[in-house]
Each structure stands twice: as structure tokens, then as C-alpha cells.
Amino acid sequence: MSPALLIDRLCKSYGTVTAVSDLDLRVEEGQIVGLLGPNGSGKTTTVECAYGLRKADSGTVRVFGLDARAEPGRVARLVGTQLQDSALPDRIKVGEAVHLFAALAHRPVDEAETLRRWGLADRRGAGFGSLSGGYRQRLLVALALVARPRLVFLDEMTTGLDPNARREVWDLVEEVRRGGTTVVLVTHFMDEAQRLCDRLAVLSRGRKIAEGTPTEIVNRYGGGTVVRFPVPPGQAVPRLGDLPGVQTVNHSDGRIEVRGHGPFLVALGHALTVAGLSRTPLDVASPSLEDAYVRLLRREVAP
Ligand SMILES: Nc1ncnc2c1ncn2[C@@H]1O[C@H](COP(=O)(O)OP(=O)(O)OP(=O)(O)O)[C@@H](O)[C@H]1O
Numbered sequence: 001m002s003p004a005l006l007i008d009r010l011c012k013s014y015g016t017v018t019a020v021s022d023l024d025l026r027v028e029e030g031q032i033v034g035l036l037g038p039n040g041s042g043k044t045t046t047v048e049c050a051y052g053l054r055k056a057d058s059g060t061v062r063v064f065g066l067d068a069r070a071e072p073g074r075v076a077r078l079v080g081t082q083l084q085d086s087a088l089p090d091r092i093k094v095g096e097a098v099h100l101f102a103a104l105a106h107r108p109v110d111e112a113e114t115l116r117r118w119g120l121a122d123r124r125g126a127g128f129g130s131l132s133g134g135y136r137q138r139l140l141v142a143l144a145l146v147a148r149p150r151l152v153f154l155d156e157m158t159t160g161l162d163p164n165a166r167r168e169v170w171d172l173v174e175e176v177r178r179g180g181t182t183v184v185l186v187t188h189f190m191d192e193a194q195r196l197c198d199r200l201a202v203l204s205r206g207r208k209i210a211e212g213t214p215t216e217i218v219n220r221y222g223g224g225t226v227v228r229f230p231v232p233p234g235q236a237v238p239r240l241g242d243l244p245g246v247q248t249v250n251h252s253d254g255r256i257e258v259r260g261h262g263p264f265l266v267a268l269g270h271a272l273t274v275a276g277l278s279r280t281p282l283d284v285a286s287p288s289l290e291d292a293y294v295r296l297l298r299r300e301v302a303p
Contacts, residue, residue, distance in 0.1 A: 102146050235276075245262040
């Protein structure tokens, strides 16, 4: 079965600025895949080349096996994309926008149901320009889905939403995926990526520098889990540095800090029990996706 999206060696420059360089990306049908990366790393350019808004300098994009360059019309019917804020006129009403998009679609979703689902029913008669940032955002995401795309690109879909609204949008995106739509999500929010994405690709300066599930990224780049505990004066401490998975051990001021990965927690617990320290309170700090992301990018920019 063809993947929903297959990008092969995509390159795109704007004049002398290289926006995307030799980028490969594979998105299987039914997945939510996140594109992460700092400002200007090439995420939007990648997405825009993938759905045909921009022409790549070289490389290929296939959507469900169709070559996007050779068959732009067929590809356009399979993909949906979230418009930029500036793409809708301020005076268009929420209900009119949904109606317009539905009228253009081959097999549109139910308009009333869309308005209800995205919390827009009360604002059906409001002009786009009068909406708060959060409601604009909801409308733009809702419009991306009106034509029931099999693959949808959502670019910073929860920017400007309050915490509750973000969670509501996450639930809706999961529902969209359950309905069979594949999602490519551009985001700067690590909690969003962790919660929604099956896989992540991290871009830096137009190149893909890491890829994997959120857990793989955390395990690979997060720097390991840190366990800290106090040691009573006079207490003999076992040799922790030799335990499997332990990376570093630091003693200072009656406290020990052990950093490690993989199976080291079990080995550490066992060693402490054998040493009579089973009741010692352990402070365990596991790295988050944000920790991993920040470390990865620091490593990238390090000379
Ligand atoms: N239309 C354009 N003309 C000239 N340069 C552009 C254009 N669009 C993007 N760029 C440049 O291409 C590079 C990649 O930009 P892009 O918008 O793809 O990055 P991004 O990762 O989506 O950034 P952000 O997180 O800020 O949205 C940047 O250096 C940007 O300045």
C-alpha cells in the first residue's frame, strides 16, 4: 500500500536562501506526523511543496502514490490544508465560509455538524475579522476538513488558543484521524506533539536532523533519566557507575545524582536495596520531549 505522503530528496530555495535541502519524509496512512523545528527551519515550505502550493526545485512528492507534479488535480482532491489567517476576507461570515468551502467540495461534510463540532455554531453570523484569534483558528482548521481530505496539513493549528480550547482541538484532531484521515502537523508545542503524533521529524536549517516516535526521540536525545537521593553520613554507597545503563554518578553535599538510560532504574533500585538504602526517598526526573528537542537543537548549533 502506498504511503499517504512520500517526500524524496526535496529541495527548495528562495533566491540565495536554502529553505529545504534533500528532505525525505514518509507518512503512513492513518498516522499523525509532526514536523518540528525552529523558526525558519523549512517546515512550512515543506508542507507547501507537499500540497502543491509551491514548486520544489528538485525532489518528488507522492500523495497516496500519485506524483504531485504530474497529477496536481487528483492530488488536490485528496489533500486539505489549513489556510493562513490572511487568506479569508474579514467580512466573510463564519457560516458563509463553511458554505463556500462545502460548495466547492466534491463530497463535503455536513455544514451544521461542522459548525457544531468546532464550537462555531453560535458564531455562524459573525464576520471572520470580528472573531478572536482562537475562533479564527478553529474556523481555519474546520475549513481544511470540509472536503473530507484523506490527508490534511495543519500548520500551527492551536496557536492563539486558550488551554481548554487547545485540548478540545486535540480531541477533534484525534477524532479526525479515527475517521481515517492522515494528518501532518506543524507545531512548536511539544505537549501537542507528544500527545497527538505517532511520529516526529525535526528540521533544522532545511534538513531533517531527527525522526522517530516521541518516545524514541526522548530516549535518543533527552540525556537520560536523573535520580537524586540523599545519603546518610557514614553510609557506605555501592559502586553505582558500573551498573548497566548508568552514564554518570555525582556525589556532592550528602546527595548522589545518577544519570542513566534503559534498564538502569531497576539495577539502581536493586543496588540500593542490597546496600540497605531501600527506604531512601528517590527523586526521579525523566526527560520530556521538550528537553530532548532543546538538547538536539543545541547540539546542532554547537560549533
Ligand atoms: N516566500 C519566501 N521568500 C523568501 N524566503 C522565504 C519565503 N518563505 C520562506 N522563506 C525563507 O525560507 C526559510 C524557511 O522558511 P519556512 O517558513 O519554511 O520555515 P518554518 O520552519 O515554517 O518557520 P516558522 O516556524 O517561523 O513558521 C526561512 O529562511 C525563510 O525566511
